[in-house]
Amino acid sequence: MLKFLTWLDAEHGRTITTCTQQDLDQWIATGATTRYAIRTFVVWCAAARINTTITLGFRTAKTSRILTQEQRLAWIRELVEGTGESLPYRVAGMLLLLYAQPLVKIAEMPMSSVVVTVGGLSLLFGGTPAPAPEPFAALLREHLTHRPHLRTTGADNPWLFPGGRPGGTFTRTP
Structure with a gap:
């Protein structure tokens, strides 16, 4: 005012x-x-009759889709079929595009959130496991066996996307 x-x-x-x-x-x-x-x-x-000649209506929020369904599907296709990006990048991108998980949540996903069963892979984002559809499940399985930075941080690293610095000041609890 x-x-x-x-x-x-x-x-x-x-x-x-x-x-x-x-x-x-x-x-x-x-x-x-x-x-x-x-x-x-x-x-x-x-x-208060200070000025009765001016009016201001309610603001109507203008929403527009940031990403169209066609763009989303094209990006999913590129992440599944393409090899231009690293495997962790591709898996993180798929988590974003398929499950709408914020990047902060993806970066701090523990290995325990990936449930491997005879029936396939599922991901825990809350209480109920969400199935990982093929061909994303194949990418995720490949990532699980080839996670980066395990020589630096140790094979028992609890994170789906381990960092590159051992013993850094940033600590998270799985």
Whole structure:
């Protein structure tokens, strides 16, 4: 509110009493969506009859899909079939694209979250195991047998994606 009033005075030499709808619209249009936070102030000004000529509706969030289904499937295909990226990168990408897991969660996944049974592979993201479909399961099996950095960190490293530094200051508990 104070930034708006300061701007209104500096740009147009007006106060809230003399503010026009055009002034308010310009303020909203030329800044971040957080400027809609002055809506309560505008409503109060109208109720208190300080300025009844200006109005500001609710902000409607504009959502747009960041990744289309076609793009997602193309990336999955590239990660499964391609060899340009490292195996850990490909497995992490598949976890992101198939299970919508945030990268932070992927990076800290313990080996215990991969359940190997006679029926196939499953992943524990919560209470219920999620099956790993083929051909992702084949990539995951390959990653399990060829995890990087095990010579440095030890073969008993509990992480699905072990780091490259032994005894680093960052500690996690599986």
